Amino acid sequence: MEAAIVNEHLPTPLTATSEQPPLFDGTTRLYIAYTCPFAQRVWIFRNFKGLHDKIKLVPIDLQNRPAWYKEKVYHENKVPSLEYNGKVIGKSLDLIKYIDSNFEGPSLPYPNDPAKKKFAEELITYGDTFNKVVFASFKGDTVKEAGPAFDHLENALRKFNDGPFFLGHEPSLVEIIYIPFVEKFQAFLSGVEFQHHCRKA
Numbered sequence: 496m497e498a499a500i501v502n503e504h505l506p507t508p509l510t511a512t513s514e515q516p517p518l519f520d521g522t523t524r525l526y527i528a529y530t531c532p533f534a535q536r537v538w539i540f541r542n543f544k545g546l547h548d549k550i551k552l553v554p555i556d557l558q559n560r561p562a563w564y565k566e567k568v569y570h571e572n573k574v575p576s577l578e579y580n581g582k583v584i585g586k587s588l589d590l591i592k593y594i595d596s597n598f599e600g601p602s603l604p605y606p607n608d609p610a611k612k613k614f615a616e617e618l619i620t621y622g623d624t625f626n627k628v629v630f631a632s633f634k635g636d637t638v639k640e641a642g643p644a645f646d647h648l649e650n651a652l653r654k655f656n657d658g659p660f661f662l663g664h665e666p667s668l669v670e671i672i673y674i675p676f677v678e679k680f681q682a683f684l685s686g687v688e689f690q691h692h693c694r695k696a
């Protein structure tokens with residue numbers, strides 16, 4: 496997986512008082528929130544495919560959301576969503592697959608090896624469970640409840656030893672699915688872990 500580094504100007508998020516960009520004027524727009532891990536998955540993938548000029552980023556301020564987003568753009572009122580070809584579609588994993596099949600650029604390296612393929616599918620399915628378990632653990636005994644979910648990932652990383660990634664020697668869709676969440680959780684949980692040890696000490 497090799498992508499050129501592009502210095503992209505990141506626009507200011509649109510708020511309740513921002514005007515709606517023209518809808519269905521032929522521009523392909525990816526509505527995101529910069530800090531949303533679901534949106535980050537699709538944003539990473541758009542960059543990986545080198546689609547900076549083809550898919551315009553439209554960041555939304557989720558705390559101060561423009562009403563037109565729900566009313567006119569995406570009724571589910573969530574990010575990410577993609578405006579393309581006269582329609583708006585959502586859901587990060589579906590969007591990655593949709594962009595992969597409908598736009599130019601490299602496809603995600605996907606393993607031929609049946610064992611790796613099966614493992615990739617299992618890990619992608621486990622992604623939702625992982626996120627739910629970790630988010631839910633924030634309300635309870637975080638270390639005890641989230642621990643097994645992280646152990647599951649640690650073990651998954653050890654499964655193929657031909658490289659450091661989930662499927663071995665090259666990063667794949669599995670990394671794109673997990674990285675935005677693991678990065679967020681890691682930052683948050685390093686504080687929790689510290690408190691946990693302090694309470695015990």
Ligand SMILES: N[C@@H](CCC(=O)N[C@@H](CS)C(=O)NCC(=O)O)C(=O)O
Nearest residue numbers: 531532533572573574575586587588
């Ligand atoms: N299943 C969706 C989840 C998207 C999602 O929950 N996005 C959050 C931000 S990280 C959102 O838009 N929340 C706004 C809301 O629920 O009102 C996906 O995979 O894209």
